[in-house]
Amino acid sequence: MGFALVETAENEREVVQEDASLSAPVVRASRIASLDFIRGLAVMGILAANIVAFGQPFGAYMYPDGFLVPTGDPNGWLWIAQFVLVDGKMRGLFTLLFGAGLYLFMERAWAQGQTRWLQARRLFWLGLFGLLHYFVIWRGDILFYYAVIGGIVLLTLRWSASTQWRVGFFSYIGGSILYAVMMAPLPLVADTKFGEQEAFSAMREGLAEGKSVALADDRIEAELVQSGDFAGVIAHRFNDHLTEPLSNLTLFGLEMLPLMLMGVALFRMGMFSGEFDSRRMRFWGWTGVVAGGLAHLAIGLWVQGGGFTYYGTLAAFMGLSALPRLAMVIGLAALLTLCARSASGWLGQRIIAAGRTAFTNYLGTSVLMLFVFHGWALGLFGKLNRPELYLVMVCTWAIMLLWSKPWLERFRYGPLEWLWRCLTYGKVLAFKR
Template identity: 60%
Template sequence: MSGTYAESGAGRGGMSGARGDATPDGAGDARLGDGAIAPVAANERIESLDFIRGIAVMGILAANIVGFGQPFLAYLYPAAFLTEHGAASEWMWIAQFVLVDGKMRGLFTLLFGAGLYLFMERVWARGGTRWRQMWRLAVLLVFGLVHFFLMWAGDILFYYAAIGFLVVPCLRWGVKAQLWTGLVGYVFGALLYAAALSFPFAVVETAAGETGDLAELREEMLADQERQLADDAVISEFKLSGDYAGLVAYRVREEWFVPLANLAVFVFETLPLMFLGVALYRLGFFSGAFDARRMRFWGWTGVIAGGLMHFGIGLFVREGGFAFYTVQAAFIGWSPLPRLAMVLGLAALMVEYSPRWTGELAERVRAAGRVAFTNYLGTSLVMLFLFHGWGLGLFGALDRPQLYVVVVLAWAAMLLWSKPWLERYRYGPLEWLWRSLTYGRLFAMKR
């Protein structure tokens, strides 16, 4: 994921009942009689939002794990692995591409948009203005920069906050305008990505680039591929050697522009999805206001149809030998439209089925979602210790199946700590910090 995220007290009748928090920090506010601010009670939350966010924060690690444990480009390009990437790993690449890549980010983005509106509902109810939201996003933007330069080059907090600044002025638009802006904007972005990434694929990976003027361009693109791999090797050497200070200095000196580049690349996906999240929240999608049978039908239709299209793209990539510009085209250029079908389908199915998932495991997933901000950044910190040379030094040592074992262990840790913590405390540690910085006051942590 080159580059956050963002869930039963409301019944199927709509949003007029109790409400929860769809924001990344996962804890809501309520106005008390004396004007104080307090967290939303457990029975007042929209539990589908907590559940979706819990699944997403766990799934996002499955997407990121290759970039943590292997060179960053290995996330897309199997040839960049420092270990063998055999046939079994190739099929795992396809499975991750179909089931995980981009879908967890998409779910987070929908929920982030919903959270922007939900937060403003509370602010407006207290007579506040959008400047509270703007300040909140500014704080998140700083979190993102710290995350990028000190922990994880695949940060998405920075560009979520930056794009959120564009959404906030539009929160009072009509819901239809927000919905159509999201849908039309997403399709436009998908077509733009397809055109931009299909051209290098055609030049480098097909016969079109072997003759005429394109032959020279092909050589330039191949040279750029080698430059990218060489730059990635420099980063890998810092991680292998344990020179953490050198890595941070290199990022500040040579990669200061990457957060801005990610913003430019992902704005045509992220901005429309945030608008869709706002519109779906206002329409009651997350609280069960939609017809249950239609939610199941369209949910399964989106997941199956989008999944089959992803699978076809994955087979094409495998047949082409996972070539550099082919995998880039597959991830960024060809998958956005089937990805939208899967993201909306998954969201619909989770909203529809999550009220029935009431066992211990489901409750722990919801708890992980309520402290998703801490789990997201905390995972980066743990992976820093596991893989860098100054820690356990596992960078480049684990193949793809072994990296997935690390994912399962990290999932277990998320599920084990989140629920007991929330039984004693109102917020996760970083949720508390973000909230306190947002309001300029220290909130009580203990229940």
């Protein structure tokens, strides 16, 4: 699907931004609205993916039995719906757009005689934001990974767009095969009679122990959160999860690095600015979404048939869904780019504004969830089932849509976007319009 979509762009595009200076605000006319529109939907969708891990132990993100209360989803259909429609797709879209944003930023920098060191400083500060997010606010941070992997992508920006696409596409395929080889056998050994053979006894015992350790760690953190021991939560992360951001780099890098490269390539080829044929984009977009969605549904039904076991859900998320996820991510990016062209109404403009303040919305959501769930605040951690958590999600979406547009009518950037920009350029920039 990806190659056919890319081939609709006959020539690569080199955009020269016309901003008066690097420190000037990105005015509406110079922005590619499709990037903001997709980014706005993606940052909302990331909350849909993460809401369970905000309000329940971290393992409940994949494993329904990790809930501290009945899930409110006895047959697992909500789990399947989220798995098919949301999980991994929103992160994938966000990653694709992060790659496109890297190149857009550098186009403006190069036009003003700057070098990649400006982007490197920008990524350095993003990494620090990510580590602060991880250790102090929420363990589900992705900003640190974006900063490190973005630094690798920075070295490839002078490649041709076709090279970036091919390296990204084929490395994603290779990573997907590796994920499948690593993860797919786990439920076979842990949950079936096949694993009862003497040859697999040690592996089966190791998997059982690994599950017990992970769930016990979830219980420790849950008790700290419910008790309102905020300092204890932070200490637990430093004591027991200090190296997790580094150890997960390889795991996430197999997906994020290829997607960022493909995002750069698609941006340069003109996908997000309307240079691809609309009919082909629509055809390949729906092909990717439908084919990838059906594959996800088949995987979800297999997990349901197996009783939503710990290693069955892990294999579904990490080992089996990577390839169909790529089809859905590229397909969604194509369809949403087409939708962005008509996003001129009340809702569309507010989604675009949420995308322009995505950094603030992403971190701000994590801060808001502290007040909703932690014991020192409203104390709802571990008390809401899946449908109730979705209600919290919808209310938070409403907040994103309500504040972002009025804010941008008065200020040039979102609060954290402004701070990040000031740190990048090393000076205080104009904030109010």
